[in-house]
Amino acid sequence: MESRLYLLIDVLVFLGPLTRAFEPRIFYIGKWKRLLAATLAVFALFLPWDILFTQQGVWGFTERYLIPWDFFGLPLEEVLFFVVVPWACYFIYEVLQLFFPWSGTKSWVFGVTLFAALACIAWAMKHPSQAYTFWTFLLLGAALGLAFVWKPWWLAAFYRSWGLALVPFFAVNGLLTGSMLEAPIVWYNVAENMGIRMGTIPVEDAFYGMLMMLLYTAVMQWKKAPKSSI
DSSP: OGGGHHHHHHHHHHHHHHTTTTOTTTOGGGGHHHHHHHHHHHHHHHHHHHHHHHHHTSEEEOGGGSOSOEETTEEHHHHHHHHHHHHHHHHHHHHHHHHSOOOOOOHHHHHHHHHHHHHHHHHHHHOTTOHHHHHHHHHHHHHHHHHHHHOOTTHHHHHHHHHHHHHHHHHHHHHHTTTTSSSOSEEEOGGGSOOOEETTEETHHHHHHHHHHHHHHHHHTTTOOTTOOO
């Protein structure tokens, strides 16, 4: 069982939304084309990033918790992570929009987004020698800058869902980074991040997750009207 722990975590994360995916009011599974496109977009950015950082020792994996299958040096479970975590986090967006719909974003939110974009880029420039910190904040800053220019109607709703998704995100990441385990499933090279941890979780993980979900949400909402369910 220990060698299947990471796989079990992936399965449990996936099953949460799946239990409600066919519920008529949301019909999450009916959005499969957009879900597939969003997953491929996440793959396009995050898999090469993950492969490179694993090769460089920015982070790595404890083999005792893994099945012996890999993808270009990444455990299969890590590849599945980029399927199931965005799937589960975006489900929170859909549920919130169903019961508490927001159909626009106020101008001050875009102002905050611009400030956050500049702050992220400045923070990246302050940590050029720490790969995880540098690239996470640089890419997030660029993404937030694009959001400021694009001004999508759904941006405020995204921030709301991302904030709520941090609760399960940190529960899962806490386990992956060693909470309640003898060794972490995913370990981090402390020389490549700021060394600030929330429990066992590097603070960069929250912003890494934000970048991932911003990309996923952008694809899911591409050319979609606020009231559309397609």
